[in-house]
Amino acid sequence: MLTITLPDGSTQTHEKGVSGLEIASAIGAGLAKAAVAIRVNGELWDLTRPIEKDAAIAIVTRETDEGREVLRHDAAHAMAEAVKELYPETQVTIGPAIENGFYYDFSRKEPFTPEDLEKIEKRMHEIVARDEEVVREVWDRKEAIVFFKNMGEHYKAEIIEAIPEGEPITLYRQGNFIDLCRGPHLPSTGRLGKGFKLMKLAGAYWRGDSKNEMLQRIYGTAWANEKELKHHLFVLEEATRRDHRRLGKEMDLFHIQEEAVGSIFWHAKGWTLYRILEDYIRRRLDRAGYVEVRTPELVDRSLWEQSGHWEKFREHMFTAESEERVLALKPMNCPGHVQIFRQGGKSYRDLPLRMAEFGTCHRNEPSGALHGLMRVRAFTQDDAHIFCTQDQITEETKAFCTLLLSVYKDFGYEDVVIKYADRPDLRAGDDAVWDAAEAALRAATEATGLAVSPNPGEGAFYGPKLEFVLRDAIGRDWQCGTLQVDFVLPERLNASYIGEDGEKHRPVMLHRAILGSIERFIGVLIEHYAGRLPLWLAPLQVVVTTITNDSDAYAKEVVAALQKAGLRVEADLRNEKINYKVREHSLAKVPVLLAVGNRETENRTVSIRYLGDKDQESLALDKAVVRLTSEAAAPDA
């Protein structure tokens, strides 16, 4: 007999060899039905696997994160089974559970078509209906390799060969389909249910290496039940609805065209938003003790050679030639800032020197990476470099984190994750320098008291960095801010200051940005707010519209009064019904609509309606001006 300890600490006695499913049934039929796997002494097992020793267990049910992961993995297997039934010549490779679903990579000469996906999904539902038993088998590794090779499944054989000696080789069999898999899996395919859907088709390299064969990846989403699936599909629709490329067009903010791929044509409204952001950050930096500079965009190759960019960043740089010289468009502002630092002698009394620039950088991103405002080839950073002593790193890091979090809060982001990225493989500077830089950043980070998670190997080529990731309104993460400790560039570009001791010293450079790229940050903001920007950010804040043409003169007066108060306002005097105009301006996401008709004209009032509200309010014109001016103030004002 075995003693089974449940998560609440209570114990049960069972026969030796009892299965998770049996234990769940003993507790209750509902639990047995919802069960998808069992945790045995911390390990995730199949429900059908016999338990031979006393154990602490927990039944994993489908409506939990772990349960969904098991379901997703089963969905991947069901898909592979369906594909093998429909297209037997296909080789299967790997098919893991991922966030929100699963994928499976297949090797097949013929490309799959969207119609194939429908067929495969239909077959998956049939496999669920068949309720095939899923059986776990432990195989000898050599036999398994031979077995898969004989089946023509060369990728599977390769995977087994890569499994470390000593680890058990487990295969799972369902119907006529057998797959190498760590498990666990459901007891039978019927438990998968109907909460899955195939989503899209994409290419993916074998083992993620672009030198290898391109496989065909089929993505699916899978959930505990149909209701969850529906909710997920709704969130996806929401993301589409918020897409900054669509909203950018609808709101007349910007466009991109093929003659300038990767660069933005900012329309008047978009540029207004851009300037609001830039002005805001400029104010924040001024107050935080930064100076602002401007450095050249086109710079001779020799400087990039000296900085190390020519060696480490060459493939991302655009070049031009003139009078036998090779020039490059700057991909970063840092070398330029060092040139300014080097002008005139610097003393320790000048440090920390915080040098900011809204510098336009060009990077030749691969065509496939371009994406609206989010990934472009020409962008402007809210960039700055803090030249300081090693002793000042901690204090500057703390001040920067405080500033950054305060800025994010002003934009409505409260949920910020910080990551610590250390030395990458491709880097400048020797290990001793990296040791020092990493230690300095780590100590400074600890001093801030903020929670930081590691991001190994993702540092910049010249130094380790902090990455600041904000979470938007529908739960997506965006990395915007960064702080990088650099001991390399000051050395390479020969920056120095005279210390208290009268000797020359190397300053440290802290590269830092809060918004990151202004273009990208605008994209993130648009999607976060679904286009309904807060009043202080809205390019057009107020539209004054007339009920009939009788009120045109008064409407113009209202516009003038608001403009005088510094509001961004337009008149809509068109001969259209008020319903029509309300609808149009609502769709255009104008935050405030002021309607004026005969009543308002006579009483010198306005009828005020906020975007999203159904009601309106009548207000004296002078009061409306005061109120809107105060509501439109930037949060740092």
Place this chain on the structure above:
RNA sequence: GCCGCCGUAGCUCAGUGGUAGAGCGCACCCUUGGUAAGGGUGAGGUCGCGUGUUCGAUCCACGCCGGCGGCACCA
């Protein structure tokens, strides 16, 4: 860059081996209407670019350019 899909009016999209349509938008006319679409008339297209097949190509084939999704890359 790689794989898949796509490219038709300003926008969203339908369609055909015999040079093309809808809705919205736009212009003009009627309507002056109190909070999410009032009515009429009209203008508007080198069907992404190139080559080929064909009597004839927007449609079929190939190449290129661009877009979308993913992979790889990445601030």
